[in-house]
Amino acid sequence: MVTPEEEAALLDFRRRKDAHFAAGRGPLEGEALRHFRGLSYYPPAADWAFVVPVAPGDGTEVTLGTNTGETRVMALFGRATLDLPGGAQTLSLYAPLGEERPERVFVPFRDATSSNETYGAGRYLDAPLLGPPQDPAVRLDFNLAYHPYCAYGERWTCPLPPRENTLAVAVRAGERLAAGA
16 A cells, blocks of 8 residues: 555655646657647556675676667666566666766666557666665666657667566556546
8 A cells, every 4th residue: 555645645746747848848849849738647556666696797888778779888786576467576776877876866667568568669767776785686676667759750769678677467557548548
């Protein structure tokens, strides 16, 4: 169950994001901006928020493909294993090169909703690190999962989730496509 405080904070975050987009500071332009009435989201779901230990990575440089064919190089910060319906699944966590202890890690992922309920190329999480550097944990709150800017326009270049970050389950939390989209 999501506490009233957590739900209020999440709904406020979503309201502020919609206002940011509506003010023209997001990826929308032209007709899309004029007709914008807010993003679509799944209802808040406590069962899609996890705090899990991080199995440290070695900082190996990883090249992620993008929607435009360019590449983005990041460091493998570590991996996090989640207990999901159907069994444990592991996600790779990325950090900018040179950041040994970032405040947040980048988690691009796809799941069983990709292409029909959510953006086909996947969604992102910016997940905060918790705990001491020698024993880190990560908060993976899929209620905060969002579509990359390339979901809204072709002029954006967005990293694509690597194959190992494809979850076999439907993550019905966070941002979703608008009804009928």
